[in-house]
Amino acid sequence: MSHVLLLAKEEWRFWLRSNLALSAAILFLVLLVTTAILTTVRIAEERHAREHHQEKAESTFLAQPDRHPHRMVHYGHYVFRTPSPLAAFDPGLDSVTGQSMFLEGHQQNSATFAVSGASADLGEFAWLTPAVVYQLFAPLLIILLGHGAVVRERESSTLATMLAQGISGVTVLYGKALALFAAILLMLVPLLVSGGAAVGRGETVLAAILMVAVYFLYLSIWGLLALFLSVLSARRATALATLTALWLALTLLLPSLAVSNAARFLPIAGQIETGLVMLSDLRKLGDGHNVNDPAFDRLRRDLLKQYGVETVEELPVNLRGVVAEYSESRLTDKLNEYADRRMAMEQKQAALLARHGWLSPLLATADASRAIAATDLNNHQRFLKEAEALRFDFVQGLNRLHASKLAYIDDIKRSSDQQAEKRTRVSGENWKLLKDFRFKPDDVGTRAGNAWPSVLALLVWFAVLSIASVRAAGRIRL
Amino acid sequence: MLSNRLRLQAEELRVIRGGKEVLKGITFAVAIGEVYGLLGGNGAGKSTTLLTFLGFLDLAGGNARVNDALVSEDVVAARRSIAYLPESASLYEHLNARENLRYFLGLAGSAGDDESMEAALDRVALPAEARDRRLADYSKGMRQKVAIALAILRNTDTLLLDEPTSGLDPTAIDEFHDLVRTLADDGKTVLMVTHDVYGACQVADRIGLLRDGRLVGEFSAPAGGRIDTEAVHRAFSSREAV
Structure with missing residues (x-):
């Protein structure tokens, strides 16, 4: 162990006395800290803005005056998805999925961007987040530090001097690996700070630890890759060129290929294309605003029979409200089917x-990182589902008010009779049927479960590279 | 007085490097307290022979033994019992002399104290003012002196020296030869590779002449005397086996 420590300390001394390694490390740190500050400020502002908008939307809805319930169905309501605490480190899909939604009767709107400046004000650089810096640029620093670890000694013949002192190639590898892993731990300090800050904003300690562990695993894979090629290469330039090519392939080419594969093999129909088909399906369900639409004939007959009356005017419920509720229910079923x-x-x-993570550690890491930060597709889809549940709940609540509180006769006369119109207004107190909406990220157990397949891929990468490196070092040659 | 006990043994050593047979079955042995010089021109296989005792090369045939043990069976043990001085002193340029000694001695598991380090550096006549400068600023000879100091400080039973006087000035060469003799008199075994016929004859008890991967002749010093330089020189220059 003392030899391993000695080798590691010497590697660090070499780096500290090497201008290139020091400059690169400082550059990386500046990039990381700058990105972390910018992203944290941006996410904090978005979080604050969305919380504020959510409260304002709710109070505005509740403050609406007495009016016809169906006007409130179309008045609608906004919901906002507040970013999770770890979104300051990895905003994940948040920047492309939209985090607010307008809820109204008869349709499911898409999520849009909550604050106009949320993405636009940072322009095209909004993609540069701390997570991206770790995923894309940290491997370059590791390559710079690690590529020469063994091959440098081979080129300068100090490898022979080292081995001649009676240490094995595996000991040399362990020493270099310890130095590199210590550097990786140091590189993770900004992430530790970010994780700590997230805990301060309500994140669980376990989630923060998991995030650090995933990135340690990812960067260690790059460290092992650099060491493995350093052990095998005869020339430093060869090791550096090979590692650079691997970096290009694993962090840029393969992810692009993976996205292209996903779109090619599992295409999703475009919104306009789907919209046209859906519209045709929805038309078959009838117009909920028109009680005379043939689609509701059976409902009318059943109601008359149920209440034992001859005309809709004699019904103890407002047929318009009942039709609206019935129509909304069928329409929502159809919309949910498409969704x-x-x-x-x-x-x-x-x-x-995510399965491409078996080929590219970056993809596995990005997938696990988004899952742990609760900025992945699962959380986005849950937001959409919870928003839809809220929409359906308050729209049907208003429809039930329509059916139970308003007389049918007043309802049909309200456009021509001012008194009837007044009688079709219900008290604004009724708007309290709108439930509060506060989106909560998945619990840490669920997030860990979502991240697990990608973490497994990273563990396999780590194990395979560890074994390969030790075997290569065991047969080390001058 | 040479001991009969053998410390280094090459038995029909064959080594192939880059598809070429570099050693073609050489056999020799070096006894305790003996200085053995391996002479030969460029590409004769001298340095390759040294590397086989350190287990750095795969053998295509034969055996290399250190203290009777096969190197291939416990390469780390073989290396621990040998101090190796490579042809060009391969030390760290970003460290100074003391830092280099401390580091490599640490790897060898022998923590050299400051006093013995200074003594070794004195012994190789490295100027005191140079000892805190990085090796990047050293001449070839100064680096060689640090490497020799490391070999001395290792205090092993066996020394493998690859062109040890390369880069040294004439005075330093003479001092180095005296040092090698003193070490041998103390019971150390020295296997020295060189193409310096005169230097080898001055210091070696025996000389093996390598040519094209084969040991083509051996010369021994008479009791109390030195090997005949002229005879070795003639054999070295000739194309015939001795």
């Missing part, structure tokens, strides 16, 4: 993308 189909395809695409 579920789309979500299932999105899940399949995401799973295919």
Whole structure:
């Protein structure tokens, strides 16, 4: 062990006396800290803005005056998805999925961007988050530090001097690995700080630890790759060129290929294309605003029979409200059918993308990171489902008010009779049927479960490279 | 007085490097307290022979033994009992002399104290003012002196020296030869590779002449005397086996 420590300390002394390694480390640190500050500030502002908008939307809805319940159905309501505490480190899909939604009767709107400046104000650089810096740029620093660890000694013949002192190639590898892993731990300090800050904002300690562990595993894989090639290469330039090519392939080419594969093999129909088909399906369900639509003939007959009356005017409930409730229910079932189909395809695409993590550690890490930060597809889809549940709940609540509180006769006369119109207004107190909406990220157990397949891929990468490196070092040659 | 006990043994050593047979079955042995010089021109296989005793090369045939044990069976043990001085002193340029000694001695498991380090550096006549400068600023000869000091400080029973006087000035060469003799008199075994016929004859008890991967002749010093330089020189220059 003392030899391993000695070798590691010497490697560190070499780095500290090497201008290139020091400059690169400082550059990386500046990039990381700058990105961390910018992203943290941006996410904190978005979080604050969305919480504020959510409260404002709710109070505005509740403050609406007495009016016809169906006007409130169309008045609608906004919901906002507040970013999870770890989104300051990895905003994940948040920047592309949208985090607010307008809820109204008869339709499911898409999520849009909550704050106009949320993405636009940072322009094209919004993609540069701390997670991306770790995923894309940290491996470059590791390559710079690690590629020469053994081959440098071989080129300068100090490897012979070292081995001639009676240490094995494996001991040399362990020493260099210890030095590199210590450097990796140091590189993770900004992530530790970010994780600590997230805990301060309500994140669980376990989630923060898991995030650090995933990135330690990822960067260690790059460390092992650098060491493995350093042990095998005869020339430093060869090791550096090979590692650079691998970096390009594993962090840029393969992820692009994976996205392209997911889109090619599991295509999702575009919104306009789906919208046209859906519209045709929805038309078959009838117009909920028109009680005379043939689609509701059976409902009318059943109601008359149920209450034992001859005309709709004699019904103890407002047929318009009943039709609206019935129509909304059928329409929502159909809309949910389309939404579920789309979500299932999105899940399949995401799973295919994650499976590419067996080929590219970056993809596995990005997938696990998003899952742990609760900024992944699962959380986005749950937001959509919870928003939809809220929409359906308050729209049907208003429809039931319509059916139970308003007389049918007043309802049909309200556009021509001012008194009837007044009688069709219900008290604003009724708007309290709107439930509070506060989106909560998945619990840490669920997030860990979502991240597990990708973490497993990273563990396999780590194990295979460890074994390969030790075997290569065991047969080390001058 | 040479002991009969053998410390280094090469038995029909064959080594192939880059598809070429570099050693073609050489056999020799070096006894305790003996200085053995391996002479030969460029590419004769001298340095390769040294590397086989350190287990750095795969053998295509034959055996290399250190203290009767096969090197291939416990390469680390073989290396621990040998101090190796490579042809060009391969030490760290970003460290100074003391830091180099401390580091490599640490790897060898022998923590050299400051006093013995200074004594070894004195013994190789490395100027005191140079000892805190990084090796990047050293001349070839100064680096060689640090490497020799390391070999001395290792205090092993066996020394493998690859062109040890390369880069040294004439005075330093003479001092180095005296040092080698003193070490041998103390019971150390020295296997020295060189193409310096005169230097080898000055210091060696026996000389083996290598040519094209084969040991083509051996010369021994008479009791109390030195090996005949002229005879070795003639054999070295000739194309015939001795």
